[in-house]
Amino acid sequence: MAIIRLALKSVWNRRVTAGLTVLAIGLSVAMLLGVEKLRRDAREGFANTISGTDLIVGARSGAVQLLLYSVFRIGSATNNISWKSYLDITQHPRVKWTVPLSLGDAHRGYRVLGTTLDYFERYRYAGGEPLRFATGKPFNDVFDAVLGAEAAERLGYALGDDIIIAHGAGDVSLIEHDDKPFRVSGILARTGTPVDRTVHVSLAGIEAMHADWRSGMPVPGQRVSADDAREMDLTPEAITAFLVGLDSKIAVFALQRHINEYKGEALLATIPGVALQELWDLMGVAENALRILSLLVVTTGLLGMLTMILSSLEARRREMAVLRSVGARPLHIFGLFMSEAGLLALLGVGAGVLLLYGIILMGRPIAAREFGLYLPIGLPQARDFMVLGIVVLAGFVVGGVPALRAYRLSLADGLSMTV
Amino acid sequence: METTTIAAIRKDESERRQVYLEDARFAWRPSECDVIDIDRFEVGRGERLFIAGPSGSGKSTLLSLLGGVVVPREGRVEVLGTDLSKMPGRDRDHFRADHVGIVFQMFNLVPYLSMADNIMLPCRFSHRRRQRAQARSTSVKADAMRLLADLELDRPALLARPVTDLSIGQQQRVAVARALIGSPEIVIADEPTSALDEGTRERFLELLFRECDTEDTTLLFVSHDARLGRLFSRCVLLDDLNNATTEAFT
Ligand SMILES: Nc1ncnc2c1ncn2[C@@H]1O[C@H](COP(=O)(O)OP(=O)(O)OP(=O)(O)O)[C@@H](O)[C@H]1O
Numbered sequence A: 001m002a003i004i005r006l007a008l009k010s011v012w013n014r015r016v017t018a019g020l021t022v023l024a025i026g027l028s029v030a031m032l033l034g035v036e037k038l039r040r041d042a043r044e045g046f047a048n049t050i051s052g053t054d055l056i057v058g059a060r061s062g063a064v065q066l067l068l069y070s071v072f073r074i075g076s077a078t079n080n081i082s083w084k085s086y087l088d089i090t091q092h093p094r095v096k097w098t099v100p101l102s103l104g105d106a107h108r109g110y111r112v113l114g115t116t117l118d119y120f121e122r123y124r125y126a127g128g129e130p131l132r133f134a135t136g137k138p139f140n141d142v143f144d145a146v147l148g149a150e151a152a153e154r155l156g157y158a159l160g161d162d163i164i165i166a167h168g169a170g171d172v173s174l175i176e177h178d179d180k181p182f183r184v185s186g187i188l189a190r191t192g193t194p195v196d197r198t199v200h201v202s203l204a205g206i207e208a209m210h211a212d213w214r215s216g217m218p219v220p221g222q223r224v225s226a227d228d229a230r231e232m233d234l235t236p237e238a239i240t241a242f243l244v245g246l247d248s249k250i251a252v253f254a255l256q257r258h259i260n261e262y263k264g265e266a267l268l269a270t271i272p273g274v275a276l277q278e279l280w281d282l283m284g285v286a287e288n289a290l291r292i293l294s295l296l297v298v299t300t301g302l303l304g305m306l307t308m309i310l311s312s313l314e315a316r317r318r319e320m321a322v323l324r325s326v327g328a329r330p331l332h333i334f335g336l337f338m339s340e341a342g343l344l345a346l347l348g349v350g351a352g353v354l355l356l357y358g359i360i361l362m363g364r365p366i367a368a369r370e371f372g373l374y375l376p377i378g379l380p381q382a383r384d385f386m387v388l389g390i391v392v393l394a395g396f397v398v399g400g401v402p403a404l405r406a407y408r409l410s411l412a413d414g415l416s417m418t419v
Numbered sequence B: 001m002e003t004t005t006i007a008a009i010r011k012d013e014s015e016r017r018q019v020y021l022e023d024a025r026f027a028w029r030p031s032e033c034d035v036i037d038i039d040r041f042e043v044g045r046g047e048r049l050f051i052a053g054p055s056g057s058g059k060s061t062l063l064s065l066l067g068g069v070v071v072p073r074e075g076r077v078e079v080l081g082t083d084l085s086k087m088p089g090r091d092r093d094h095f096r097a098d099h100v101g102i103v104f105q106m107f108n109l110v111p112y113l114s115m116a117d118n119i120m121l122p123c124r125f126s127h128r129r130r131q132r133a134q135a136r137s138t139s140v141k142a143d144a145m146r147l148l149a150d151l152e153l154d155r156p157a158l159l160a161r162p163v164t165d166l167s168i169g170q171q172q173r174v175a176v177a178r179a180l181i182g183s184p185e186i187v188i189a190d191e192p193t194s195a196l197d198e199g200t201r202e203r204f205l206e207l208l209f210r211e212c213d214t215e216d217t218t219l220l221f222v223s224h225d226a227r228l229g230r231l232f233s234r235c236v237l238l239d240d241l242n243n244a245t246t247e248a249f250t
């Protein structure tokens, strides 16, 4: 007990160097835990984002890419699919429902999704949860918009507000469709998926916005007012992708083949679970690399501690002799150095946990915006505690080196203060 | 009749005797020659003994033996009637904590502890000294403050200061307080005055004697400065005791 008190005071006395050591260990621990948490949350978040959909269909590209842009709003499609192909496939006898998705516009950094009312009926997340409205109702006018929970909250929109949608998915859009404002008709309840960050409008709404546009640019001198647009034929020529639900799971593979071999245009149908698995496989390599890297960083942190204690050893031989003179046994000296190392490791681990939560709190909006990743704050899990325990243990083991040296020195030096 | 008297005298003598060395030989390493080779040496209770000897003559080594930090290769080192040479290391450390107070030449203080915490250190390792300090002034802390007052170190400005900022003389007085807390029977001082100037040295010794007198503490004081010897009740030259030939300069 006396030794623990001494260790505390000794560490406090060297609080600057000790603080830096703790910080180094803390950062390394935060990284170690962070990589693990990111992996877990990414998998969980991605797996929770879509459920109940049998196939996702888009222009032919990679299954992972299709999944990412259609469901997670990451990246964008290289090609659209024609409305005709979409209609053809909806005619297939096994198809129970479809939800067309038209992406490409943004509102102040939030993606705009053109879709149909079926979206609110059919879209499922987190193992079968349907979308719910916090207030308002689905769009029923061309210029109605339904906001995801976060988009509404962040932008401070309420029911009935006007919003102006910009072209292009970027944060800063140069061309705004300011002549045709949309009105907020509903706000969805929070889902913890990219839906929260989406502005939903009807397919007709997307068409109306672009009524006076040709090939992605406004046609000079030609302005179509909102009321005129309402009168036009607003059937889209193309959409980005669509979700398909079948009347029987057995038909999934047959329909997938049917779509992949579709004559009219090069399409790709993918099963969400399969595409997710492909994504995990892709991420696995990066995850392992990160894991190894963070282990190395932890090792560096602990070696930093070793260096700090070892380099103080010579200067502390007098202190050791003084302690011996008042009755401390060599084992006490050993314990003192062990306690200091253990204390630093414990503090480091504590700092690591705090740092991690700090980083998560600050990084949440960025992760959600840039990567569609929703990081829950959640308590550390059993596995995390195991990792923390191992780091503390490693700290003690590393601390054993200077402690053993101090033990030997205190035996050899006795009370002599020649150093 | 006569034998009982002699036995009684012997017994009385051994009770008065606090330190006793017999045929004690010690070398720091088995391969090296002896640093200490003392046939017979004893110190009585309450004595103020000055041990003089040139640098390297083995004064500190002798004190290490008496403190039970090291044990002789052969022979007896008795302190308070206990033969330290037969004791396991752990018990010797315990014995030292209980019965011996030590003051070094300098750098006596643990830099990260306050003045009071430095003084209370022996009470953290020795139950006996903790109890004795408490018996004397209700708590260990109070006893530390009493000693600080005795040694004229109780000014608030001093108490608040880190010990590393104290002058050498002040540090040495703190070390004396630490050696004396819990009233150990023996105080060992290894050249505690060598870093002090002449005036401070005399005052320091006066304080040391006064404190040792109040508890009838035996004081073993080593120094290469033989001039200090006149202030002590007994004076020995280590070279007279020690048969070992040391590499000391003469
Ligand atoms: N811890 C130690 N390990 C090995 N040898 C030691 C140790 N301490 C002292 N010695 C050796 O023992 C001999 C006596 O040293 P000691 O320190 O006892 O002398 P001293 O009389 O106290 O000298 P000084 O007046 O300089 O302090 C010296 O030769 C020294 O090198």
Ligand SMILES: [Mg+2]
Binding pocket: B059, B060, B061, B190
């Ligand atoms: Mg010496």
